[in-house]
Amino acid sequence: MRGTEGPETFSAFDVVGHLIDGEETDWMPRARIILARGPDPRFEPYDRFRHRARNVGRSLTSLLDELARLRAANLEELASWKLSEAQLRLTGIHPMFGAVTLRQLLAAWVVHDLGHVAQIARVMAKQYKDEVGPWVPFMPVLTDHERPRS
Amino acid sequence: MRGTEGPETFSAFDVVGHLIDGEETDWMPRARIILARGPDPRFEPYDRFRHRARNVGRSLTSLLDELARLRAANLEELASWKLSEAQLRLTGIHPMFGAVTLRQLLAAWVVHDLGHVAQIARVMAKQYKDEVGPWVPFMPVLTDHERPRS
Numbered sequence: 001m002r003g004t005e006g007p008e009t010f011s012a013f014d015v016v017g018h019l020i021d022g023e024e025t026d027w028m029p030r031a032r033i034i035l036a037r038g039p040d041p042r043f044e045p046y047d048r049f050r051h052r053a054r055n056v057g058r059s060l061t062s063l064l065d066e067l068a069r070l071r072a073a074n075l076e077e078l079a080s081w082k083l084s085e086a087q088l089r090l091t092g093i094h095p096m097f098g099a100v101t102l103r104q105l106l107a108a109w110v111v112h113d114l115g116h117v118a119q120i121a122r123v124m125a126k127q128y129k130d131e132v133g134p135w136v137p138f139m140p141v142l143t144d145h146e147r148p149r150s
Numbered sequence: 151m152r153g154t155e156g157p158e159t160f161s162a163f164d165v166v167g168h169l170i171d172g173e174e175t176d177w178m179p180r181a182r183i184i185l186a187r188g189p190d191p192r193f194e195p196y197d198r199f200r201h202r203a204r205n206v207g208r209s210l211t212s213l214l215d216e217l218a219r220l221r222a223a224n225l226e227e228l229a230s231w232k233l234s235e236a237q238l239r240l241t242g243i244h245p246m247f248g249a250v251t252l253r254q255l256l257a258a259w260v261v262h263d264l265g266h267v268a269q270i271a272r273v274m275a276k277q278y279k280d281e282v283g284p285w286v287p288f289m290p291v292l293t294d295h296e297r298p299r300s
Contacts, residue, residue, distance in 0.1 A: 097284040107281035108289070114275035115291035118268040125264035131257035134247040139258070141265035144294065 001060050003127040005145060012120045016063045017051025019116060023070035025050065027109040028077065034092040034102045035081070042093040078106075151210050153277040155295060162270045166213045167201025169266060173220035175200065177259040178227065184242040184252045185231070192243040228256075 004011045010018060030043045055063060081087075088103040100108075125141045136142050154161045160168060180193045205213060231237075238253040250258075275291045286292055 094284070096288075100284060104281065104283040104285065107278050107283075108285040111275045111278050111282050111285070111289050111292065114271040115289050118271035118275070118291050118294075121264040121268035121271070125261045125268070128257050128261050131254065132261050133254040133257075134244070134250060135254065135258040135261070138246075139261050139265050140295070141268050142261065144268075145290070 001124075003123060005123055005126055010119065010123070012123055013055075013060050013063070014051065015116045015120050015123075016060065016067055017055045017058075018048065019113070020063065020067050020070060021047070021050045021054075022109075022112065023067065023074055027105065027112075028074045030092060030105055031078070031102060034090050034105065035087065037090065041091065043095060045095045151274075153273060155273055155276055160269065160273070162273055163205075163210050163213070164201065165266045165270050165273075166210065166217055167205045167208075168198065169263070170213065170217050170220060171197070171200045171204075172259075172262065173217065173224055177255065177262075178224045180242060180255055181228070181252060184240050184255065185237065187240065191241065193245060195245045 001012045004014075025044070026046050033041055033043060083102070088101065088106075090102050091099045092102075092105070094100045122141050122144055125139070129136065129142050132139065132142070151162045154164075175194070176196050183191055183193060233252070238251065238256075240252050241249045242252075242255070244250045272291050272294055275289070279286065279292050282289065282292070
């Protein structure tokens with residue numbers, strides 16, 4: 001659970017912390033900025049490493065419990081908004097790539113999850129790379145992202 | 151759940167069928183061949199497309215239930231063997247890469263799972279590629295395996 005793919009890459013534990021950061025500081029706060037339609041619809045920059053200091057000494061189980069609670073509360077709030085097509089077309093300003101719609105933000109939330117699920121499976125798989133012997137070339141998950149991407 | 155990454159690639163539904171095939175025809179049957187120490191320790195070749203004809207008309211839920219049952223039974227049998235270090239060093243003959251140890255076979259079973267978990271997340275993520283707009287270059291899961299590997 002603490003194994004990584006190399007320096008500056010996330011372990012499964014790190015990914016759970018990163019997803020918690022997303023719940024607390026990224027997706028819903030940005031959706032609220034868009035829906036507020038205030039004079040300055042710029043999103044706060046997102047800190048990819050907030051979790052490192054935040055979660056020192058925490059167990060994986062307690063982080064998973066926290067993520068589940070935060071996610072459930074966020075999904076409940078999101079559903080309570082009963083977003084209209086017109087609201088989904090509203091935009092905010094992303095610090096790196098400018099105007100994005102609420103629809104794109106919500107889709108990115110889903111894809112971000114799935115990307116990190118794939119990452120957790122890949123990072124866990126790589127911990128067994130020396131154990132599988134001749135299967136390595138037939139298991140692309142063991143050699144994907146040898147140079148980490150974004 | 152039926153979306154793929156292109157021709158001749160697996161959907162999430164296909165992957166579940168493929169994992170069922172693994173439970174029924176691959177990992178445990180091969181482990182039994184190794185442990186039997188018979189005169190011909192060659193494994194049967196594995197049919198990667200057995201699930202296609204087998205699962206026509208099945209629902210994803212019923213396949214997931216079946217996989218859970220098969221896996222639980224296989225893990226119970228595996229645990230009942232109480233394998234020794236000496237047994238883990240026994241070998242069988244893989245149809246493509248020759249002698250493999252029982253230890254390598256069991257490690258490959260784990261990594262095979264994780265590879266397909268990563269694949270399911272990736273294939274599901276790609277179904278949203280048009281929805282996330284400017285996030286595409288920041289979400290490698292959307293562009294991994296553009297040419298399918300193994």
